[in-house]
Amino acid sequence: MGKSLKDIAEALKVSKTTVSWVLSGRGDEQKISSATQKKIIDYAKQVKYRPNYLAKSLSSGKTKTIGLVVPFIGDTFYAQVAMEVELVAEQLGYTVTFCSSESNPVRENNIIQMLRSKNIDGLIIAPTNYAKGELENLIQEKYPFVLIDRFFPELNTNYIIIDNIGCSYNLVNKLINEGRKKIAIITTASALFTMSLRYEGYKTALIEHDCFISPHLYGEVSRNEYELDIIRVLDTIFDAVPDVDGFYFTTHYLGMEGLRYFYKRNIDVSKIGLACLHSTPSFELLAPNMHIAYLPIKEIGRESVRVLIEKLETTDNEDEKVKLVLPVCD
């Protein structure tokens, strides 16, 4: 067990208060003599004093810790966001507690509760579907949090998302400009609202260019079993529309599995129109002609921390919610 403030105070025959002032850098402010200050600082260093944040937090009411809740920490997208969040948080003097909800709303709710029990100052959440339960509590109790990647239009919260409609629209447009006529969308039902926006962008592009629109060109893959499910989905599309000539994948892991399917079925990916929202490092090699939208991962991470910490450190009660829609490079 390390030395405590009290130990130092006793050893040096000063009061705990004095030690506390000095060690928290407010010695000058409190006009503690520099002799005393030096004595305390030297001694603290010598005994390797490490403040007990638990006690500090209990007393101050702040933990200087934020929580990051994502659906899958094993997913490259969220892992990269996590990395950025940690980096930026650190610069601002915060640490981060990551949690992975495994896309399970019940787990997500438990995690949120748990984080609050640990007196985390605020939360960054990439919510799973239908997980509005705890979120509504958070709102009601005015607990600071910001949503990323996904959001609920009916909930008045801070959020940082990408321009889903716009970037889907652009991607599909590129396929159309290549001369593709029958473009399928491969998507998932998770994050329902986000995905519906991506669908909207797709559809708008098709309508504007009088393209073939058909429910047969809509493939919905279940999130959990996507590696298997996508095979069924693509088979179905090829059966129903044999001359399908383009595919728009609404997220990276669908793109990856789509490519796997094409390779396995010996479909020449250079002959087919391909687009994907978000990328993985291998796309460039597997399908050089695939159109890709690169998500502003760092920006999402950076902004979410910035917004959250601003909320934390401002006592302003008007609390206008921040709603950011980031543009996507393509």
Added chain:
Amino acid sequence: MGKSLKDIAEALKVSKTTVSWVLSGRGDEQKISSATQKKIIDYAKQVKYRPNYLAKSLSSGKTKTIGLVVPFIGDTFYAQVAMEVELVAEQLGYTVTFCSSESNPVRENNIIQMLRSKNIDGLIIAPTNYAKGELENLIQEKYPFVLIDRFFPELNTNYIIIDNIGCSYNLVNKLINEGRKKIAIITTASALFTMSLRYEGYKTALIEHDCFISPHLYGEVSRNEYELDIIRVLDTIFDAVPDVDGFYFTTHYLGMEGLRYFYKRNIDVSKIGLACLHSTPSFELLAPNMHIAYLPIKEIGRESVRVLIEKLETTDNEDEKVKLVLPVCD
């Protein structure tokens, strides 16, 4: 702010102690009447009582939290380990605080200090090189931790690693059995000791089969700039040994960038001998003939938590260190 134990006690006109006992599930043990218990539990539920872990921990000395420190949380390998660690920890009643050292020993040391200040009960660390500074402190202060993925032979610690020599040996053997004569190794200097073991496995296989051994077949890529550096390294090897016919990559991201190089240079990957320790989902498509060793990610995660928590919850002082070398599937 939520209700506290005291609030409940006052509202119900019982003592804090009684409430504490009931709410921590030791009502029966303390023979609290079931009427009182019910009254307390119902009221707690009604006011949505959430215990303050900070206070609990300060008082109990345990946070029920473990720290996981990895070099890069954005790396798929560590991200997957993290996921497994979290899952298992949760089952055992612990939460996890992840930190990414960015392969920076100074950062790593700071992180360890910080986690200790937060009274984390124990640590799982995938250490960066030369980071022995804080580790030695931990050992000296008998602070529980387990190393994963990398370790320092001169430090007596718990660790869980893979059979680096054996699996390198096997991979290279497969190339040799294919008839490859001039096999290069592409590796990195980070995690020096681990990588030296992988080199040893490579070399042993070559020696046993009287293969060509040459410093010209050794390519060392710097971790930070590996995307660029590997190009230089591979160019150098091809210059020095134009008839090189096999490549052993000591880790997944090197394998990935190696493939990128071959594709860019129009080298037919089906004609060349390829092996890689650890995989990414695209290898199967990009280079179906590549020999791959699949790391036991889940096992590493699971075992590290298991070992750590066992150390935490056992008061046994003999403290024999656990040194696990996991086999690798190939």
Added chain:
DNA sequence: CTGAAAGCGCTAACAC
């Protein structure tokens, strides 16, 4: 069966 009280390590009014 239940309660009073001390204490975990630190902060911050309020004295002197």
Added chain:
DNA sequence: GTGTTAGCGCTTTCAG
């Protein structure tokens, strides 16, 4: 300039 003291919310010993 420095010390006293009362908490923060919970656990736990010891009394009744």
